[in-house]
Amino acid sequence: MHIDILTVLPELLQSPFEHSIMKRAQDKGLLKVQVHQLRKWAVNEYGMVDDYQYGGGAGMVIMCEPLAKAIEELGKDRKYDEIIYLTPDGERLNQKIANTLSLKGNILMICGHYKGIDDRIREHYVTKEISIGDYVLSGGELAAAVLVDTIGRLIPGVLNDETSALFDSFQDDLLAPPVYTRPVDYNGWKVPDILMSGDHKKIADWRHEQSIQRTKERRPDILKD
Numbered sequence: 424m425h426i427d428i429l430t431v432l433p434e435l436l437q438s439p440f441e442h443s444i445m446k447r448a449q450d451k452g453l454l455k456v457q458v459h460q461l462r463k464w465a466v467n468e469y470g471m472v473d474d475y476q477y478g479g480g481a482g483m484v485i486m487c488e489p490l491a492k493a494i495e496e497l498g499k500d501r502k503y504d505e506i507i508y509l510t511p512d513g514e515r516l517n518q519k520i521a522n523t524l525s526l527k528g529n530i531l532m533i534c535g536h537y538k539g540i541d542d543r544i545r546e547h548y549v550t551k552e553i554s555i556g557d558y559v560l561s562g563g564e565l566a567a568a569v570l571v572d573t574i575g576r577l578i579p580g581v582l583n584d585e586t587s588a589l590f591d592s593f594q595d596d597l598l599a600p601p602v603y604t605r606p607v608d609y610n611g612w613k614v615p616d617i618l619m620s621g622d623h624k625k626i627a628d629w630r631h632e633q634s635i636q637r638t639k640e641r642r643p644d645i646l647k648d
């Protein structure tokens with residue numbers, strides 16, 4: 424998968440994909456993330472990419488021209504399966520959307536700033552609008568980082584048995600069960616006996632039961648019958 428990200432703040436996206444699972448995905452050649460400075464397509468020599476909004480009101484709007492030029496130029500190298508605009512009024516990200524996006528080949532992400540981007544770009548280029556939750560960030564960059572991570576780890580071949588997404592919270596609309604490691608007794612706090620029983624069937628059943636219990640307590644809204 425190839426992901427291009429358009430932003431006026433590439434500095435914010437310099438290192439999030441150079442560690443842990445995202446690094447491994449890139450090292451394995453399964454994911455490539457390229458961050459592009461939108462000012463490269465600025466409308467003048469001062470790097471202008473935004474202007475006051477028609478109709479009045481505070482806050483700048485990112486102009487059509489730099490975005491359209493960037494999208495057209497980047498689009499010559501690869502045909503985008505999705506052009507995603509990160510915005511608080513987009514569809515709220517969830518695991519199902521991430522699963523779907525993880526199967527795409529080329530994705531372009533556009534980070535908004537200030538009051539956002541000229542709506543004509545949303546109308547004519549953007550194929551999907553995503554929000555990462557019901558709160559407001561200063562810009563789309565951190566949301567793009569969240570989206571890349573969420574999608575990237577789901578790309579077939581990125582995770583191995585040890586890091587498998589199969590047991591993630593939300594994968595089956597259930598939260599993950601509690602986990603424990605050594606020692607078996609920490610200052611009198613004991614690991615549940617069943618996990619030491621060696622009975623894999625019983626352990627799997629126990630974990631499933633714990634998942635249901637946790638989901639009932641913490642996220643009844645995602646529980647199906």
Ligand code: 6GU
Pocket residue numbers: 508509510511553554555556557558559560561562563566567
């Ligand atoms: Cl995608 N962008 C901004 N600016 N704020 C957000 C968001 C995105 N998702 C939640 N809040």
